[in-house]
Amino acid sequence: MRRRMKETRWEELRITNDFLFGKVMRNEEICKELVESILNIKIDKIEYPEEQKTIDISIDAKSIRLDVYVADGKGTIYNLEMQTSDTKELPKRTRYYQGMIDLNLIEKGKLYGELNTSYIIFICTFDPFGQGRHIYSFENRCTEDLNLELKDGTTKIFLNSAGTKEDVSGNLKEFLLYLAGKESSNKFVEKVDCEVKRAKENKEWRREYMTLLMRDRENIEEGRRQGREEGRKEGRKEIIEKMLEKKLTLEMIAEVTGYSLEEIIEIEQKKIKK
Numbered sequence: 266m267r268r269r270m271k272e273t274r275w276e277e278l279r280i281t282n283d284f285l286f287g288k289v290m291r292n293e294e295i296c297k298e299l300v301e302s303i304l305n306i307k308i309d310k311i312e313y314p315e316e317q318k319t320i321d322i323s324i325d326a327k328s329i330r331l332d333v334y335v336a337d338g339k340g341t342i343y344n345l346e347m348q349t350s351d352t353k354e355l356p357k358r359t360r361y362y363q364g365m366i367d368l369n370l371i372e373k374g375k376l377y378g379e380l381n382t383s384y385i386i387f388i389c390t391f392d393p394f395g396q397g398r399h400i401y402s403f404e405n406r407c408t409e410d411l412n413l414e415l416k417d418g419t420t421k422i423f424l425n426s427a428g429t430k431e432d433v434s435g436n437l438k439e440f441l442l443y444l445a446g447k448e449s450s451n452k453f454v455e456k457v458d459c460e461v462k463r464a465k466e467n468k469e470w471r472r473e474y475m476t477l478l479m480r481d482r483e484n485i486e487e488g489r490r491q492g493r494e495e496g497r498k499e500g501r502k503e504i505i506e507k508m509l510e511k512k513l514t515l516e517m518i519a520e521v522t523g524y525s526l527e528e529i530i531e532i533e534q535k536k537i538k539k
Contacts, residue, residue: 275471280461281390281444283332284474286347288464290333295460298453300335300343302436303386303400303422309338329365342366342383351391359385359421382418390444392425399428399441505532 278285290296297311318334333345344362348355362385370380387393394401401423405415424437426444433441439451443458464470501522508518515529522529 275465275474278465278474279446280457281347281349283347283349284477285461285464286345286388287332288467288470289457289460290335290345292460295453295457296333296335296345298436298456299440300345300386302440302453303424304384312336312338329362331362336381340381342370342381343386344384345386345388348387348389349391351389351393355387355389355393355423356421359387363419363421380418384420384422386422386424388424388426388444390426392427393423397429399425399430399433399438401425502532505529506536509533509536 273282280286280289290299291313293311293313297308300306300311301308313335318331319329331344332347333343335343335345337343344366346362363383366383366385367380371377392398403421405417405419407413407415424441426441428441436451436453439449439454440457443449443451443454449455501524505518505522505524508521509529509532515526515533518524518529519526524532
C-alpha cells in the first residue's frame with residue numbers, strides 16, 4: 266500500500282515529500298541524530314535491514330511500503346513516516362503498521378517474547394490532535410491505574426511541525442521549524458538541508474521519482490476509466506429497468522441494449538427485490 270505522491274516537480278521537492286525524506290534518511294548520521302532527538306536517547310548505530318522496506322504478509326492483506334525502516338545495534342525497530350495530509354485515520358494506520366511489522370518479525374521464526382521493541386513515528390506538517398503540541402507520544406497503560414504499564418515494547422509518536430507549545434527544544438525544535446519552511450542556523454538542520462540538495466542532484470533518484478509519478482498517473486487514469494465504465498453500466502441498467510417498467514419484452518430489450526437475456530433477467534429480479 267504505497268501512498269500516492271503529490272505531483273510536484275523534482276526541483277521543487279522539499280524534505281516533507283515522503284520520497285525525498287526516505288532518500289535523505291539513507292544518510293546514517295542524519296537518521297541516527299533525528300531519532301536520538303525525537304526520543305531523547307543515544308544510539309550506537311543505525312542499520313538498514315533493507316533498501317526499501319515493504320511488508321506483504323499475504324495475498325489478501327494490504328502490503329505497506331515504509332518511508333524509513335531502521336534498527337539500532339540492540340535490535341530496536343524505528344519506523345519513520347512523513348505525513349502532509351490530514352486524513353483523520355493516522356491512529357488506525359499506526360495500529361495497522363504495528364501489526365504488520367510484528368507479523369513480519371514473527372514470520373522470521375521468533376517467539377512472542379522475542380518481539381523487538383518498536384517505535385512508529387509519524388512526522389506531520391499539521392496538528393493531528395489539535396492540542397498545539399509538537400510531540401504526542403502514546404504507550405499502552407492500564408486505564409484503571411495509569412502507573413501500570415503494559416510493557417509490550419511498542420510506542421507510537423506523532424510530531425507536529427505546526428505546534429505552538431514550548432514542549433520541544435534543540436535539534437528537534439529546529440527540525441520541525443525547518444519542516445514548516447522556516448530558516449534555521451542550527452547545525453543539524455543545515456546538515457539535513459545539504460543532504461536534501463545532494464539528493465536532488467542524484468539522477469538515478471530523479472528517474473525513480475518520475476517513474477513512480479508516471480505509475481501514479483496511469484493508476485489514476487485507469488481508475489477513472491473503470492469509473493466511467495461503471496457509470497455507463499449503471500446508466501444502461503437504469504434504461505433496462507425503465508424498459509421493463511414499460512413491459513417491453515426481454516428479447517427486445519436484449520436487442521436494443523446488447524445485454525444477454527440472463528443479464529436482463531438478473532436485473533429484473535434485483536428490481537423486484539428493491
